[in-house]
Amino acid sequence: MFKDLLKLERFPTTWCPGCGIGQIMIQLAMVMDELGLNYTNCTIISGVGCTGRLAGYMNVDGVYTLHGRTLPVAEAVKLVTPSLKVIVVSGDGDLASIGGNHLFHAARRNPDLTVLCNNNQVYGLTGGQAGPTTPRDTPTVSSPAGAHYDPVDLQNLIKAGAKYFYAKTTVYHQLHLRNCVREAVAWPGFAFVDIISQCIENNGRRLGFNSAYEMLLHFRKTYKRAPEGAETLEPYEIGIVRQG
Amino acid sequence: MKRLVQGNEAIFLGAIKAGANFFAGYPISPSSEILVLAAEYAARDPGFKFIQSEDELAAANAIIGASLAGAKSFTATSGPGFTLMQEAIGYGHQVEIPTVIVDVQRVGPATGMPTMPAQQDIVQTNYGSSGDYYPLVFYPNSVEECYRYAAAAFSAAEESLSPVIVLSDAFVGHLNEVVDIDAIEVEVVPRSRPPLGTGRRFFTGLAHDEEGKPRTADAMVYREWLSKVKARHKKVAARYSDLEFKENTSTDTLLISYGIVSRVIAPLASEFALFRPIRIFPMMGVELRECAQGYEKIVVIEANDGQYACLVERELKREVIQIPLLGGRINLDLARKGLSEKLERGLP
Ligand code: SF4
Numbered sequence: 146m147f148k149d150l151l152k153l154e155r156f157p158t159t160w161c162p163g164c165g166i167g168q169i170m171i172q173l174a175m176v177m178d179e180l181g182l183n184y185t186n187c188t189i190i191s192g193v194g195c196t197g198r199l200a201g202y203m204n205v206d207g208v209y210t211l212h213g214r215t216l217p218v219a220e221a222v223k224l225v226t227p228s229l230k231v232i233v234v235s236g237d238g239d240l241a242s243i244g245g246n247h248l249f250h251a252a253r254r255n256p257d258l259t260v261l262c263n264n265n266q267v268y269g270l271t272g273g274q275a276g277p278t279t280p281r282d283t284p285t286v287s288s289p290a291g292a293h294y295d296p297v298d299l300q301n302l303i304k305a306g307a308k309y310f311y312a313k314t315t316v317y318h319q320l321h322l323r324n325c326v327r328e329a330v331a332w333p334g335f336a337f338v339d340i341i342s343q344c345i346e347n348n349g350r351r352l353g354f355n356s357a358y359e360m361l362l363h364f365r366k367t368y369k370r371a372p373e374g375a376e377t378l379e380p381y382e383i384g385i386v387r388q389g
Numbered sequence: 390m391k392r393l394v395q396g397n398e399a400i401f402l403g404a405i406k407a408g409a410n411f412f413a414g415y416p417i418s419p420s421s422e423i424l425v426l427a428a429e430y431a432a433r434d435p436g437f438k439f440i441q442s443e444d445e446l447a448a449a450n451a452i453i454g455a456s457l458a459g460a461k462s463f464t465a466t467s468g469p470g471f472t473l474m475q476e477a478i479g480y481g482h483q484v485e486i487p488t489v490i491v492d493v494q495r496v497g498p499a500t501g502m503p504t505m506p507a508q509q510d511i512v513q514t515n516y517g518s519s520g521d522y523y524p525l526v527f528y529p530n531s532v533e534e535c536y537r538y539a540a541a542a543f544s545a546a547e548e549s550l551s552p553v554i555v556l557s558d559a560f561v562g563h564l565n566e567v568v569d570i571d572a573i574e575v576e577v578v579p580r581s582r583p584p585l586g587t588g589r590r591f592f593t594g595l596a597h598d599e600e601g602k603p604r605t606a607d608a609m610v611y612r613e614w615l616s617k618v619k620a621r622h623k624k625v626a627a628r629y630s631d632l633e634f635k636e637n638t639s640t641d642t643l644l645i646s647y648g649i650v651s652r653v654i655a656p657l658a659s660e661f662a663l664f665r666p667i668r669i670f671p672m673m674g675v676e677l678r679e680c681a682q683g684y685e686k687i688v689v690i691e692a693n694d695g696q697y698a699c700l701v702e703r704e705l706k707r708e709v710i711q712i713p714l715l716g717g718r719i720n721l722d723l724a725r726k727g728l729s730e731k732l733e734r735g736l737p
Contacts, residue, residue, distance in 0.1 A: 152589070155602065184586070184587070184588060184589050185586060185587070186586060187586070188585040188586055190454075193594070198603075200591065201591045201593065201601075201602075201603065204589050205589060206585045206586060206587065206588050206589065206590050206591075206592075207590070207591045207592070208454070208457060208585070208591075208592045208593075209591065209592065209593035209594060209595065210450065210453075210480070210594065211450065211476055211477065211480045211594055213446075214446065214447075214450040214477070216447075217413075217442065217446070217447035217448075217450035217451045217454065218450050218451065218453060218454035218457070219454060220440065220451065220454070221411065221413060221438075221440065221450075221451035221452070221453075221454030221455040221458065221460075221462075222454045222455070222457060222458040222585055224411075224438045224440065224455070225410075225411060225438055225454075225455050225458035225459060225460045225584075226458045226459070226584065226585065226586060228586075229458070229585065229586045246443055246444060246446075246447075247443065247446075247447055249443075250443040250447070
């Protein structure tokens with residue numbers, strides 16, 4: 146049962162009702178259950194931020210690293226224990242901003258890691274500041290007149306090397322999300338899953354959404370599956386691009 | 390077999406002797422020999438893992454990950470890199486991670502004078518990260534001691550469950566001395582914590598209870614944790630109370646120095662009493678007070694502007710005369726000049 150992979154005794158989680166992180170956790174637990182991953186063969190490394198707390202709710206050894214430092218920790222764990230499945234779960238701010246240098250170099254070195262990026266396009270835990278993935282012109286508490294810059298291009302950053310795995314999905318598309326996670330876990334190298342999700346409390350409401358449900362419907366409306374065999378995902382396309 | 394060994398090499402060999410099997414680092418003079426030796430060793434021995442990291446933040450976090458995965462891990466750096474490692478050092482104390490960090494000091498702040506020798510990371514070593522923590526720090530002054538205390542650092546790390554620091558400087562690091570490495574006996578403490586992939590633990594940089602459950606608003610849990618850690622560090626420190634004291638009944642002055650400066654001023658033993666801490670942190674309290682008893686004047690000679698002197702002053706609750714040797718020039722003439730200015734002519 147996937148529920149055996151959760152520390153239910155530590156529920157309720159710290160997350161706001163309607164937050165997308167819980168859905169990522171459930172899908173991850175389901176994939177782990179399917180693949181026989183448990184505390185004897187898997188560890189979860191997470192960073193600081195709302196998403197970072199995920200490792201504490203899973204029934205495997207988990208590490209809540211310093212802000213931005215998941216990848217150096219995870220790479221070392223994998224190097225010391227190649228038999229262990231090492232899964233990194235963290236937020237967009239943690240992975241792409243404060244940990245950006247590590248992301249770029251980890252992708253280049255291509256260690257066998259699965260990285261799930263909760264991409265809610267904002268710093269949720271600290272109250273809704275603009276982050277590296279915030280779309281241009283989006284108002285946040287730190288960009289009241291709209292974010293000044295274009296967001297980081299995660300797809301092309303990950304695809305810069307000769308070998309790569311980049312998946313984009315959303316928490317609305319649950320089966321697609323689960324499939325992306327499963328494929329990423331099976332990928333023998335650095336596999337990055339960019340998961341669009343909702344931070345209702347510190348982003349969604351400011352953008353005019355009344356509930357997490359409305360945000361999910363918005364994902365349903367905006368994100369479309371990429372055509373079969375696409376080598377590049379267009380904005381608002383979900384799918385997997387890889388080269389081994 | 391006796392042979393010429395370099396200080397940095399002796400640190401690497403001491404680490405290997407202690408069972409080190411993981412190194413991550415970023416090149417920085419005057420510590421880079423240790424990184425290069427680790428790379429060569431990894432190329433010969435597949436059981437030894439090596440990462441040349443993208444920066445010192447990554448290196449310091451990699452040795453933490455490696456330690457959690459069950460390795461005996463270490464890194465080596467110098468001032469500016471050591472500054473970047475401070476966040477991981479604080480994390481290592483919060484999460485109780487045994488690992489070893491070698492800092493071969495050079496003149497700072499910032500890029501400073503690469504790579505003239507200095508002892509300017511003394512305060513940073515003890516207080517560089519946020520929060521309260523009680524690091525164990527060794528500062529050898531010879532090639533033999535580099536070997537001995539690099540190995541001791543790994544044992545102290547296991548016993549204290551914390552990142553232990555080995556301080557050196559550009560002179561000690563690049564010192565070549567004839568030693569018989571194999572004849573040096575060191576005690577090796579094995580790893581104790583089961584590696585990742587064996588339990589359902591949560592290792593977190595958040596304040597937490599015994600079960601690893603975050604307790605971020607509970608003062609009692611925090612205080613109990615901190616006092617437990619403090620007591621453990623004190624106990625381990627007592628096991629490594631290594632110092633050198635040369636009494637001198639013909640003088641009223643005690644000179645305190647450590648690392649390379651203690652080597653340089655060794656010829657002053659006929660004129661002054663000498664005290665040298667080897668386990669430089671936690672501060673030697675009882676030992677220092679005992680040795681200082683009966684000496685009217687206490688002088689600290691060091692290659693920084695009074696960093697250790699202030700701590701000695703606080704420990705002894707007496708005024709301490711400071712002789713800073715700055716700008717990478719560390720020699721006996723300068724030490725003598727400082728002594729005559731301060732002791733004979735009474736200059737401030
Ligand atoms: S602040 Fe946002 S990201 Fe954090 S738990 Fe709440 S909804 Fe989720």
